[in-house]
Amino acid sequence: MAMIEVRNITKAFGNLVVLKNFSVDFDQSGVTVILGPSGTGKSTLLRCINGLETIDSGDILVDGLSVREKKNLKDIRIKCGMVFQQTILFPHLDVLENLVISPIKILGRPRNEAIEQAKELLNKVGLIDKLHSKHNELSGGEQQRIAIARAMMMNPKALLLDEITSALDPEMSTEVLKIIEKLAQDGVVMLIVTHEIPFARRIASRVLFLEYGSVVSDTSNEEFFTTVKEDNERIARFIQNIHH
Amino acid sequence: MFEQYLSLTHYDIFFFLKAIGMTLWITLVSITIGTLIGIVMGLIRCSKNRIVAAIPLIYIEPLRNSPLVTQLFLTYYGLPVVANIVLDAEAAAIITLSLNTGAFFSVLVHSAVKAIPKLQWEAGFALGHNRYSNFRNIIAPQVLRLLIPSAITLYINQLQVSSFVSLISLIDLTKAGHILTLRTMRPFLIYGIVFVLYFAISYPLSKLAQRLEKKVAFNF
Ligand SMILES: Nc1ncnc2c1ncn2[C@@H]1O[C@H](COP(=O)(O)OP(=O)(O)OP(=O)(O)O)[C@@H](O)[C@H]1O
Numbered sequence: 001m002a003m004i005e006v007r008n009i010t011k012a013f014g015n016l017v018v019l020k021n022f023s024v025d026f027d028q029s030g031v032t033v034i035l036g037p038s039g040t041g042k043s044t045l046l047r048c049i050n051g052l053e054t055i056d057s058g059d060i061l062v063d064g065l066s067v068r069e070k071k072n073l074k075d076i077r078i079k080c081g082m083v084f085q086q087t088i089l090f091p092h093l094d095v096l097e098n099l100v101i102s103p104i105k106i107l108g109r110p111r112n113e114a115i116e117q118a119k120e121l122l123n124k125v126g127l128i129d130k131l132h133s134k135h136n137e138l139s140g141g142e143q144q145r146i147a148i149a150r151a152m153m154m155n156p157k158a159l160l161l162d163e164i165t166s167a168l169d170p171e172m173s174t175e176v177l178k179i180i181e182k183l184a185q186d187g188v189v190m191l192i193v194t195h196e197i198p199f200a201r202r203i204a205s206r207v208l209f210l211e212y213g214s215v216v217s218d219t220s221n222e223e224f225f226t227t228v229k230e231d232n233e234r235i236a237r238f239i240q241n242i243h244h
Numbered sequence: 245m246f247e248q249y250l251s252l253t254h255y256d257i258f259f260f261l262k263a264i265g266m267t268l269w270i271t272l273v274s275i276t277i278g279t280l281i282g283i284v285m286g287l288i289r290c291s292k293n294r295i296v297a298a299i300p301l302i303y304i305e306p307l308r309n310s311p312l313v314t315q316l317f318l319t320y321y322g323l324p325v326v327a328n329i330v331l332d333a334e335a336a337a338i339i340t341l342s343l344n345t346g347a348f349f350s351v352l353v354h355s356a357v358k359a360i361p362k363l364q365w366e367a368g369f370a371l372g373h374n375r376y377s378n379f380r381n382i383i384a385p386q387v388l389r390l391l392i393p394s395a396i397t398l399y400i401n402q403l404q405v406s407s408f409v410s411l412i413s414l415i416d417l418t419k420a421g422h423i424l425t426l427r428t429m430r431p432f433l434i435y436g437i438v439f440v441l442y443f444a445i446s447y448p449l450s451k452l453a454q455r456l457e458k459k460v461a462f463n464f
């Protein structure tokens with residue numbers, strides 16, 4: 001059984017059908033990079049997986065739990081951590097509290113244990129010295145690294161990352177992407193929506209190319225950047241355009 | 245000597261003190277009750293169900309859009325006639341000011357909750373919080389910070405409009421000024437003192453509100 005099974009889902013906003021009879025599976029290993037032009041439903045797909053958007057038909061199972069059942073949402077969201085394009089730290093809390101509040105309140109973890117884990121994760125993202133900083137004392141890249149650490153605090157089975165560097169300038173993106181590569185080496189399962197092609201090429205084990213809400217290509221990394229790219233003119237153009 | 249200059253007797257000073265006590269009592273009780281009403285009504289205003297969210301408007305809008313004096317007269321003189329409820333002036337004052345404060349406070353609560361970006365909610369949900377836990381642990385503390393400065397400003401305003409209770413023959417600070425003026429025939433002095441007393445309570449509070457406002461301002 002795949003860890004995330006998207007089964008024939010349809011998602012529309014009013015008259016705009018974003019995902020139509022859409023199916024895809026994600027195994028419990030590796031990094032899947034999701035590419036595709038703007039407005040094709042990449043964010044919508046990730047948001048449907050963790051129940052931030054409700055689906056109109058079909059079903060999504062995360063570890064066998066259906067997103068259609070409200071009572072599953074908590075478990076699904078714990079299993080699938082998500083980081084967004086905009087950096088969203090909780091502004092009334094310092095970095096450490098941003099990290100520990102959810103494991104303490106939701107998972108009922110003891111505070112000192114949560115703090116230990118928070119320190120480990122902050123070390124990993126290179127921000128242990130920012131333990132007590134507030135969000136407005138941090139750069140965009142630092143905030144995003146903390147948001148990643150915060151998601152990891154719930155010990156998710158997978159991370160859903162939606163263009164987490166596209167609001168950052170290049171230098172800051174590099175910092176953030178490095179962290180993601182480190183996590184990938186540690187074996188964290190990730191679904192990554194990104195426009196950073198070189199990064200995708202380095203990190204992906206699987207590449208999914210979406211257009212108009214359906215899967216145009218679903219291959220391994222090597223295959224995508226060699227055969228698929230050469231055979232499919234639109235994909236080739238997409239990659240070309242994004243480089244500039 | 246000072247007292248002679250003001251031609252005030254010890255009794256007058258005592259009278260003034262009692263009047264300040266009345267003003268503070270009426271104000272404190274009614275802003276406390278009003279805050280509680282405002283929190284409840286304000287949160288109902290935030291309901292996802294549009295009809296439920298609109299219900300508090302039946303209470304809020306009339307009170308925000310009519311003079312407090314009229315509301316006071318309605319309670320004090322009107323209620324006994326139509327409902328056979330006779331209230332003493334103090335009760336009428338407290339009830340009216342509480343409801344009035346509650347109406348304004350609901351709006352503060354509602355707009356503070358609305359001012360929290362939707363993304364804050366989403367970030368909480370994405371971590372696994374349910375609606376209640378999200379509100380309790382992530383949204384409410386932010387709402388509170390946004391709310392405090394504007395709440396203080398409202399409280400100061402309610403202190404000042406509490407002077408209208410002098411019109412239903414309650415001896416608050418303003419009424420005491422009026423009575424003493426009649427006796428001493430020194431309106432500038434007496435109302436000067438009244439003025440200074442209101443100011444002395446309000447001004448530090450408004451400075452505090454300003455400082456808090458700067459301190460708690462987030463840029464999300
Ligand atoms: N809440 C919403 N209400 C209405 N329309 C929406 C909403 N969210 C997304 N859409 C629309 O759905 C379509 C798909 O949006 P989505 O954000 O999933 O695209 P995307 O592939 O992530 O694009 P991008 O690369 O620009 O982020 C777009 O046309 C978008 O305008």
Ligand SMILES: [Mg+2]
Pocket residue numbers: 042043044162163
């Ligand atoms: Mg998107």
